[in-house]
Amino acid sequence: MSRPKPLSGFPEFLPSGxxxxxxxxxxxxxxxxxxxFAPIETRAVEPLDQLSRKGEIDKEIxxxxxxxxxxxxxxxxxxxxxxxxPFARYVLENAGHLAFPLxxxxxxxxxxxxxxxxxxxxxxxQADIDIVGQAALAAHHDVEIPLVAIDVFExxxxxxxxxxxTLHVNNRKLSEGFYRGLGIxxxxxxxxxxxxxxxxxxxxxxxxxxxxVGLSAAQAAACVDLAGISAADESFVERVxxxxxxxxxLDTGLEELAALIRVARRSVPDRVVVDLKIARGLDYxxxxxxxxxxxxxxxxxxxxxxxxxDSLASDGKTTFPGVGYSFGITRILAPLIGKGKxxxxxxxxxxxxxxxxxxxxxxxxxxxxxxLRGRGIPVEVAPKADKFGKQIRYAERRGIPYVWFxxxxxxxxxxxxxGEQQPASPADWAPPAQDLKPTVAGA
Amino acid sequence: MSRPKPLSGFPEFLPSGxxxxxxxxxxxxxxxxxxxFAPIETRAVEPLDQLSRKGEIDKEIxxxxxxxxxxxxxxxxxxxxxxxxPFARYVLENAGHLAFPLxxxxxxxxxxxxxxxxxxxxxxxQADIDIVGQAALAAHHDVEIPLVAIDVFExxxxxxxxxxxTLHVNNRKLSEGFYRGLGIxxxxxxxxxxxxxxxxxxxxxxxxxxxxVGLSAAQAAACVDLAGISAADESFVERVxxxxxxxxxLDTGLEELAALIRVARRSVPDRVVVDLKIARGLDYxxxxxxxxxxxxxxxxxxxxxxxxxDSLASDGKTTFPGVGYSFGITRILAPLIGKGKxxxxxxxxxxxxxxxxxxxxxxxxxxxxxxLRGRGIPVEVAPKADKFGKQIRYAERRGIPYVWFxxxxxxxxxxxxxGEQQPASPADWAPPAQDLKPTVAGA
Numbered sequence: 001m002s003r004p005k006p007l008s009g010f011p012e013f014l015p016s017g018x019x020x021x022x023x024x025x026x027x028x029x030x031x032x033x034x035x036x037f038a039p040i041e042t043r044a045v046e047p048l049d050q051l052s053r054k055g056e057i058d059k060e061i062x063x064x065x066x067x068x069x070x071x072x073x074x075x076x077x078x079x080x081x082x083x084x085x086p087f088a089r090y091v092l093e094n095a096g097h098l099a100f101p102l103x104x105x106x107x108x109x110x111x112x113x114x115x116x117x118x119x120x121x122x123x124x125x126q127a128d129i130d131i132v133g134q135a136a137l138a139a140h141h142d143v144e145i146p147l148v149a150i151d152v153f154e155x156x157x158x159x160x161x162x163x164x165x166t167l168h169v170n171n172r173k174l175s176e177g178f179y180r181g182l183g184i185x186x187x188x189x190x191x192x193x194x195x196x197x198x199x200x201x202x203x204x205x206x207x208x209x210x211x212x213v214g215l216s217a218a219q220a221a222a223c224v225d226l227a228g229i230s231a232a233d234e235s236f237v238e239r240v241x242x243x244x245x246x247x248x249x250l251d252t253g254l255e256e257l258a259a260l261i262r263v264a265r266r267s268v269p270d271r272v273v274v275d276l277k278i279a280r281g282l283d284y285x286x287x288x289x290x291x292x293x294x295x296x297x298x299x300x301x302x303x304x305x306x307x308x309x310d311s312l313a314s315d316g317k318t319t320f321p322g323v324g325y326s327f328g329i330t331r332i333l334a335p336l337i338g339k340g341k342x343x344x345x346x347x348x349x350x351x352x353x354x355x356x357x358x359x360x361x362x363x364x365x366x367x368x369x370x371x372l373r374g375r376g377i378p379v380e381v382a383p384k385a386d387k388f389g390k391q392i393r394y395a396e397r398r399g400i401p402y403v404w405f406x407x408x409x410x411x412x413x414x415x416x417x418x419g420e421q422q423p424a425s426p427a428d429w430a431p432p433a434q435d436l437k438p439t440v441a442g443a
Numbered sequence: 444m445s446r447p448k449p450l451s452g453f454p455e456f457l458p459s460g461x462x463x464x465x466x467x468x469x470x471x472x473x474x475x476x477x478x479x480f481a482p483i484e485t486r487a488v489e490p491l492d493q494l495s496r497k498g499e500i501d502k503e504i505x506x507x508x509x510x511x512x513x514x515x516x517x518x519x520x521x522x523x524x525x526x527x528x529p530f531a532r533y534v535l536e537n538a539g540h541l542a543f544p545l546x547x548x549x550x551x552x553x554x555x556x557x558x559x560x561x562x563x564x565x566x567x568x569q570a571d572i573d574i575v576g577q578a579a580l581a582a583h584h585d586v587e588i589p590l591v592a593i594d595v596f597e598x599x600x601x602x603x604x605x606x607x608x609t610l611h612v613n614n615r616k617l618s619e620g621f622y623r624g625l626g627i628x629x630x631x632x633x634x635x636x637x638x639x640x641x642x643x644x645x646x647x648x649x650x651x652x653x654x655x656v657g658l659s660a661a662q663a664a665a666c667v668d669l670a671g672i673s674a675a676d677e678s679f680v681e682r683v684x685x686x687x688x689x690x691x692x693l694d695t696g697l698e699e700l701a702a703l704i705r706v707a708r709r710s711v712p713d714r715v716v717v718d719l720k721i722a723r724g725l726d727y728x729x730x731x732x733x734x735x736x737x738x739x740x741x742x743x744x745x746x747x748x749x750x751x752x753d754s755l756a757s758d759g760k761t762t763f764p765g766v767g768y769s770f771g772i773t774r775i776l777a778p779l780i781g782k783g784k785x786x787x788x789x790x791x792x793x794x795x796x797x798x799x800x801x802x803x804x805x806x807x808x809x810x811x812x813x814x815l816r817g818r819g820i821p822v823e824v825a826p827k828a829d830k831f832g833k834q835i836r837y838a839e840r841r842g843i844p845y846v847w848f849x850x851x852x853x854x855x856x857x858x859x860x861x862g863e864q865q866p867a868s869p870a871d872w873a874p875p876a877q878d879l880k881p882t883v884a885g886a
Contacts, residue, residue, distance in 0.1 A: 003758055004493075004536045007486065007520075012533065014540055015481035015547065022482055033880075034816040036793035036823030038458035039465055043450065043566050044487070044552060050447075052510070061510040064522065066503075066556035067495070077450075079507065090455070093447045097457055099790065099840050101826050104458065109487060113509035123486050131826075138826060140805055147809075151816075263806060267813065315446055347542065349476035362583055363706060366590075370710065373477040373594075380479030383544050383574075383581055397542050437476075 009116030010123045011330060016438075017337040019344035023160060023440035024333060025107060028127050031152045032105040035144075037129050040104050042086035044111075045077040051085060052078070060112040079111040083128040083326065088313035091132060091320055100134035100320075101141070107329070119300055121330055130324030132312055137321045142288040142308050143260045149292065149304060149325050150268050161442030162332070162342065163294045165303075168230075168275035169260060171288050172307075174253025175276065178226055178240070181247030182219050189213045194227045195279035202228070227277035233265060234258045236274045256288060286310040290325060294332065303332045336442065344438040346399025349378040351431045352413070354404040355391040356382045364408030371426040372404075377436065379404075392416055401435050452559030453566045454773060459881075460780040462787035466603060466883035467776060468550060471570050474595045475548040478587075480572050483547050485529035487554075488520040494528060495521070503555040522554040526571040526769070531756035534575060534763055543577040543763075544584070550772070562743055564773055573767030575755055580764045585731040585751050586703045592735065592747060592768050593711045604885030605775070605785065606737045608746075611673075611718035612703060614731050615750075617696025618719065621669050621683070624690030625662050632656045637670045638722035645671070670720035676708060677701045679717045699731060729753040733768060737775065746775045779885065787881040789842025792821040794874045795856070797847040798834040799825045807851030814869035815847075820879065822847075835859050844878050 006012065013021060029039075045064050052061060062079040080086045083106045091098065107127040114120050129148060131141045146167055156162040175194075179187040193208040200208075202224050209220035222243055229239050237254050257274060264272040280289040287308035294303055306325035313320045336342040352372060354365045362381070369379040380400075382391055388405075395403050395416055403414050404424070413429060414421035430436075449455065456464060472482075488507050495504060505522040523529045526549045534541065550570040557563050572591060574584045589610055599605040618637075622630040636651040645667050652663035665686055672682050680697050700717060707715040723732040730751030737746055749768035756763045779785035795815060797808045805824070812822040823843075825834055831848075838846050838859055846857045847867070856872060857864035873879075 003538075004532050006536065007488070007490075010486035010488065012485055013483070014537060015483055018482045018484055021484075033792035034819070034821050036791055036821055038791045039461045040456070040458055041461055041464075042455055043453040044554070045450070045453065045566070047450075048510075062507045063510050064505045064507055064554075067491075067506050067521070069556075078510070089447050093449065094457060095446075103791065103823065111487070111507075113512075123488070133826075140802075141826070144809075144824070263809065266806075348479055348481045348546065350479035359583070363709075366587075366706065370590075376477070378477050378479055380546065381587070383576075383584070 007122075009114070009121050011121060011334045011338070013337055014347070016344040016347040019347070019349075019438050020160075020337055020342045020440045021329075021333055023344070023438075024156060024162075024329065025125075025127070027155050027159060028152055028327065028329070029105070029107060031148065031155060032127075032129055035103075035129075035148045035151070037103045037105040037148075040087075040090060040106055041108060042080070042083070042090050042106065044079055044109070046080050046086055046089060048076040048078040050089065051081065060114055062111045062113055081112045082110055083108060083126055084130075084312070084324070087128070087130060088320075092313050092315050095134070095315070095318070095320075100132065101137060102132045103129070104132075105129045119331060119335070121334065124328065124330035124334075127327040127329050128324060130312070130322050132320050132322035134320060135318055137323065139256055139287075140259075141323050142256060143263050145306065145323050145325050146260065146264060146272065146290055147267055149290070149327075150264065150271050152327070153292070153304075154268060154271070160342070160440050162336070163296050163442070165271065165292050165294055167264075167272045168278050168291045168293065168302075169257065169272060169288060170274070170276050170278040171253040171257045172285055173249050173287055174240070174257055175226065175279070177247040177250030177253050178243075178245050179223065181245035181250055182222055184213075184215065184219060184223075186213060190215070190223055191279045194223060194277060197224070197227050197277045230273055230275040230277075232261075232270065232273050234261055236261075236276070240276075253287075260288065280305065280307055284309045284311070288323065297335075300331065300335070303328045341443045342440065343443070344440050346401075346438045348380070348398045348400060349438065350380045350398070350400045351377055351435055351437070352379045352402045352404055353391065353395040353400045354379060354381045354407050355388075356385045356407070358385045361385070361407065361409075365404075368404060368407040368411065368426045372429075375430065377430060399438070402431055450565075452557070452564050454564060454777045454781070456780055457790070459787040459790040462790070462792075462881050463603075463780055463785050463883045464772075464776055466787070466881075467599060467605075467772065468568075468570070470598050470602060471595055471770065471772070472548070472550060474591065474598060475570075475572055478546075478572075478591045478594070480546045480548040480591075483530075483533060483549055484551060485523070485526070485533050485549065487522055487552070489523055489529055489532060491519040491521040493532065494524065503557055505554045505556050524555045525553055526551060526569055527573075527755070527767070530571070530573060531763075535756050535758050538577070538758070538761070538763075543575065544580060545575045546572070547575075548572045562774060562778070564777065567771065567773035567777075570770040570772050571767060573755070573765050575763050575765035577763060578761055580766065582699055582730075583702075584766050585699060586706050588749065588766050588768050589703065589707060589715060589733055590710055592733070592749075592770075593707065593714050595770070596735070596747075597711060597714070603785065603883050605779070606739050606885070608714065608735050608737055610707075610715045611721050611734045611736065611745075612700065612715060612731060613717070613719050613721040614696040614700040615722075615728055616692050616730055617683070617700055618669065618722070620690040620693030620696050621686075621688050622666065624688035624693055625665055627656075627658065627662060627666075629656060633658070633666055634722045637666060637720060640667070640670050640720045673716055673718045673720075675704075675713065675716050677704055679704075679719070683719075696730075703731065723748065723750055727752045727754075731766065740778075743774065743778070746771045784886045785883065786886070787883050789844075789881045791823070791841045791843060792881060793823045793841070793843045794820055794878055794880070795822045795845045795847055796834065796838040796843045797822060797824045797850050798831075799828045799850070801828045804828070804850065804852075808847075811847060811850040811854065811869045815872075818873065820873060842881070845874055
């Protein structure tokens with residue numbers, strides 16, 4: 001077999017990259033758990049007809065079919081393209097065994113048959129949180145969810161040196177209420193055009209709104225003015241009011257968004273901004289919407305996003321409203337790890353290499369290693385009885401900081417970075433805390 | 444959408460089951476890391492022609508194809524059916540960037556289009572460790588690998604109450620050397636028949652060996668006698684010697700297996716047995732082979748197995764020999780979790796529910812929760828301002844042990860299991876260690 005080539009769109013990392021990814025995932029998971037989200041994992045496949053209900057996305061689905069499928073085989077399956085569709089199905093399937101409101105997290109691979117390009121993958125990891133109610137879900141959860149997101153990103157920034165993020169929030173009720181207050185009925189059509197503001201500019205959006213949606217020049221101007229409002233505090237309310245539009249739904253939206261920015265500002269200043277042009281393409285959002293940008297990598301687009309939806313799922317009798325956030329783990333990490341901007345201090349977990357002088361002494365080395373492991377220290381035993389210098393080189397190549405010599409008869413441990421060597425007992429020696437595990441840090 | 448039905452062969456758990464599974468996976472992963480194995484993750488798909496090289500398994504492959512694949516699309520892909528084929532490809536693809544011997548672990552889903560039945564799944568999680576050398580790999584790694592497996596299973600037994608295991612070991616060199624010493628050439632044919640000993644019995648195997656493989660009655664009897672030998676210590680060597688067969692390869696096999704049982708016995712008595720009928724179906728094993736049985740659930744078959752192979756992969760110039768172990772996580776857990784024999788003490792990570800007296804007090808409750816989380820305590824805030832009793836019931840339903848009352852003005856915390864309530868400060872109160880996270884325990 002000649003050397004295989006990578007498959008475009010299916011990123012893989014070297015061990016040091018995977019160590020970095022796992023450090024990120026550990027923080028994501030532990031933060032979700034600190035906020036009381038319970039884990040679930042769903043199968044990778046769903047019935048194809050369930051996946052392809054949303055017309056816009058069916059081109060991107062991978063069908064999974066047994067190579068020698070029987071004629072009588074059951075319905076066709078497809079790989080899930082997000083974690084929302086499987087979660088909705090899971091909620092309906094298990095509703096009788098779940099306690100609502102249900103707070104769940106889910107960290108899994110998803111697959112999309114997109115054309116691979118910068119920042120687009122065919123296989124990638126997403127980390128989702130959602131809070132889902134039975135029939136109803138209080139508005140304050142819309143405030144809670146972005147606080148969890150900020151908590152995650154602040155820890156990734158502080159502990160691993162990932163870029164800080166800015167979280168942009170809007171509320172569909174605010175925009176829709178505003179449009180209705182202007183006498184506009186097809187609010188979705190307006191949202192779709194306003195969503196292009198960053199790409200095509202204010203003049204072009206105004207033109208689309210008059211030419212395609214049929215708004216008056218004044219209506220179009222007001223819509224674009226609204227989208228131009230952003231603020232890091234509650235001051236946006238007055239600026240919206242100053243546009244002179246009145247509607248009950250607008251009032252609700254303003255109130256919800258003001259509560260969000262008030263609490264978020266107190267929790268972490270300067271990370272959340274109200275940004276009234278955020279629309280989110282998918283049409284199932286019905287209230288608060290969120291997007292997240294890595295500072296300095298805004299061109300990547302939103303790396304984590306979500307919002308409130310009135311109906312995640314419905315069994316005909318009961319509807320399950322919810323609010324959620326989805327973190328594009330691969331989208332954030334693949335560029336950083338690929339370019340060496342996020343790396344681990346070593347390519348193995350081992351803090352210690354136990355040297356072996358000669359093969360007869362191997363069992364003593366294994367005993368020392370076992371004692372150290374019993375106290376939580378990751379250790380490997382040298383694969384080959386070898387000279388001092390070669391043992392050091394073995395450790396150096398992997399970034400293992402300590403080499404243990406004379407296992408079982410003249411125990412000593414050497415910090416190969418400083419050259420310092422001292423007698424040690426496997427019963428009580430431990431490396432400094434910062435050397436126990438590989439450290440992961442951004443460049 | 445009416446209530447969806449589970450897909451046969453694709454097991455899923457309720458949150459408490461997933462908490463139990465994650466507790467198992469955390470132990471598996473941390474033990475692998477204590478032994479110096481580095482993590483990798485490979486994509487879910489491989490080129491179909493690479494997956495289907497092994498004729499025997501190609502019926503079981505899931506093909507992954509874009510729903511609207513273009514005519515000019517690249518080679519077809521299939522979902523991996525184990526973690527060995529992808530790892531072999533990964534080693535060849537990245538050999539220049541890897542340090543050998545490479546110790547890697549990999550915990551991922553795999554897919555097989557098998558007919559679903561008790562103990563067989565179409566989607567399941569495997570946890571693999573392998574040590575792979577470039578051109579050569581020392582024999583002592585065959586001793587090391589089962590010690591890691593024992594370490595994993597002993598912790599699962601001790602910490603989570605999973606059943607203890609017995610690890611059965613053999614060595615193909617021993618069997619093959621023995622057969623050759625008897626003058627048999629087609630040793631693979633003998634191994635295949637001997638593999639059926641447990642199912643069909645000694646008489647039937649002897650008959651197959653004479654009728655199908657053409658052995659003499661004496662040869663067949665000797666082969667079956669060899670397979671009947673088992674021991675928990677090195678005494679098996681004498682029993683094999685007593686059969687009076689001589690061969691160089693037999694000597695090597697006896698030596699390797701004796702070293703293994705000697706070291707294993709010292710490490711964990713009574714968990715490893717030499718069992719000379721263990722053959723392992725797959726023909727790429729060339730030395731030590733391992734199988735693992737859950738005590739009391741032997742009928743499940745081997746739940747973790749592996750062995751030594753001379754060639755994991757080859758690029759034409761260099762061959763990569765290795766030794767590995769594969770843990771059937773789903774195979775072990777799905778029956779235990781499904782039957783309630785392995786459960787978590789609660790269905791959410793939260794140790795504390797912060798009660799909310801009225802919606803105006805919510806921000807104070809959020810502040811208390813945030814303070815507790817900052818000290819590593821998983822907390823959720825009550826979704827609804829409600830009466831005392833309803834807050835308790837919310838916590839009870841999820842198994843949350845503590846409810847925090849009077850957040851921010853008259854803080855106290857109640858252990859809802861004992862009813863004991865006492866004043867507490869979010870700045871220093873913490874639950875006892877055993878209540879911090881859900882505990883997972885076998886029945």
